[in-house]
Structure formats: C-alpha cells, structure tokens
Amino acid sequence: MKNLLYLIFVLFLVGCSSIEEWENSDNIYRPKQEVKKNYKAWKGKVMLSIEPIYLSTTLIGRYLDKESKGTATGFFFRSKQGSVYLVTNKHVLYGDNFSDDNAIPEIDKIIIKLHTNKNNLTQNKTIAIKLFKGKNRLWKEHSMSDIDIVCIPIKLDKSKFVFATTDESLLDASSIKISFEKIFIMGYPYGWHDSLHNLPITRIGHLSSPFGVPFNGNPFMLGDVETHEGMSGSPVFMHLDDYVTIEEGKPNKKNLGQSKTILIGVYSGKPLWEVIDKKTKKTTKIPHSLSAIWFGDLIKEIIGE
8 A cells, every 4th residue: 555655745734723722813803893793683593504514524623731733624424333433634643654554643632612502603612532541542543554534433412512424325426427526625724714603614626536536546536626734634525416326227317406415535635746857856846736535435444334
C-alpha cells in the first residue's frame, strides 16, 4: 500500500487555535445589537428549514492534556449494530507521520460541541472525549496504515443532545449512474463556522476523477473544490436529482422527481505535486485545487461490523 501512495499530502489542520480561542476571536463575525433583536423573531424557525445533514458534523478541538493542538472536522456515523462513531482523518490524531508503522499520536483527547435544544440551535454544550484508557487506544483505524481515516466510538445521550448521523444507506451508490456531478464538503475552515448556531460551512466543487475508481490504485478519488486548513476529516456528499439507476440486463431507469444524497467519502487534504527540472534538478511546486477523497466504504472496513 505504501508504494502506491506516492502523493504527498498537505494536511489541513489548524495549529494555532482552540475552540475557545476561535469563539472569543475578533475574527469571528458578531452581529450588531439590532440584528440580535431581529433574530429573536425567527430563532424558533431554524430547525424547520435546516437540512438535518448540517447536524452530522462537528468542529474538533485537538488537545494534548490542556494544550491546544489546533482544530479539525469530524462527522457522526451509525453502524448497522447501532454504534455511533466520530469519523475524522487519521492525521488529525497522529500528525504528518500518520502512515508510519511506529507513528505516535500527537493528542490524547478531543473536544466537540453539540446542540442541546432542537428548537434553538444557539444552545450548545462542549464535551471532552478521551482517546486513551490507560495506554490502550480507544479509536479504530484501518489495518493498512496509509488509510487516512479513523473511527472514534462515542456514546451520546439522545435526550440531551441534538445531532444527526450518516449510515451505510448513504454509502450505497452501486446501482446509480454517476458522471460529472457536484460534490459538497462540510467542515470548519480555519475553525471558522456559524458559531452562533454551531453549524459548519459548505464548499462546493466537482469530482475530478471517475466516481469509485481508485486514483492510481489508491482508495481515494480526486475532487476539484477549494478547501482550507481545519477541514481535515470533513464528509464529502453528492446530491443527485432525477438520478439514473442501472440494473444488469435492463434499460437504465431515470427517477424523475426523485433526489438522493450519498456520502462518497472523507476529505483529507491536497496532494502536493512537484516537477523536477532534469537539467537543473530544481523542484517546482504546482499550485492546484484538487483534493483527496477517501472512499466511504473504508469506514465499514474500519468499524468491522
């Protein structure tokens, strides 16, 4: 596997802020007093218009003891057995050397913030999740060390927290014809988000390699979408309208008036491409907006249920 992953990734972690620092930062947009007054009139209608998928992600604060190690993104996934996992990138836990066989985690806990009132998204609670029990690691990762995904088991009380989960039904696209479709990545660029309602930011782009085809033999696709630091671990979705289904031995069926959202994978960063001049041996980095999207089916392989 390692000899296949010849691409070097620019890993998108924010290394200079904690959740608390971002929420108290002058960089965060804060509404004027008159806007806050108007907000009270429509506050209770937020849940009527919001897509539940917005509640499937969370800002992750990375910590080693009490020291902040930056922020990243994660999302909730429910297995067939009903277990809930927080999915994010492996490098969120390990750092740049995540694929090394002897890689050592950089952090020992993460902090997330969850909604507590379905009728008022401004009400939230921060909770800490320990990554170790003694010396034992509490997360699950792939047997191939290069796979940049981890699944962290998490128990959340539905009576206390409001959240949505993705599941295996969103991974099933085997019978759908997918060509040049838009993708959208939900995350927390530079830790920035709608801090008032605790909601992520969505970036929209397109697939740059054929859907489901391992790019150069690696279990990820490429997407052309502008991303930023702090979005490591973001879910990548595709929304299909009037989609076409394929069944062997039968004509393609167009599902007019129907729509479907699928989870195509997990975003991890931008491949770093370099060109080496044969004469001067000078290396030149090529700027681009392509991103690696690890196959969503890897989540099932990791949790093993």
